[in-house]
Amino acid sequence: GNSVTQMEGPVTLSEEAFLTINCTYTATGYPSLFWYVQYPGEGLQLLLKATKADDKGSNKGFEATYRKETTSFHLEKGSVQVSDSAVYFCALRGSQGNLIFGKGTKLSVKP
């Protein structure tokens, strides 16, 4: 079945450091891929998405490229800020329209 695997956290970085959160998936076909972010005390928010192979999603300085060869959708940001501290979830869209999530990666950015 479909599944998403993402790197376990927590990840602790200093401000302005480079961020990579790995995400790989197992799926039939080429589902749409997503990164969601959950800030403390808030609901999940869509950060970025990619709907087909080689697409690059980007938002707020974050990027992720849909790589079908490696079945990956790694999240990157060149220079993180304290305000980026949150839990990040990689997800794919299932056949029923639901989302299948990874376990989440907690990011803490220190000033």
Add this chain to the structure above:
Amino acid sequence: GAVVSQHPSRVICKSGTSVKIECRSLDFQATTMFWYRQFPKQSLMLMATSNEGSKATYEQGVEKDKFLINHASLTLSTLTVTSAHPEDSSFYICSARKGSGEQFFGPGTRLTVL
């Protein structure tokens, strides 16, 4: 973006009682809403898909008689945990899907069963 609310945000109840959680799409109509459950340090697991005016579709392993879902209108879905037990303690999250297919999530409800 669209707004989805959940009520209550936190509830503590005694074992054997029932708890109702509401999920509302505040500024759009949602023919489909999803209910997820999140355990500590675990992923969100889909419990059921709720379609307005019809019966919910439950994922394998989710007891439909225990987790009652009602989607009575295009802006409201409710999840009732019946005869709650301590193992039902969890974080319950709903999402509502717009016509475009994008899902918007509620802030979640923390249920603690004593």
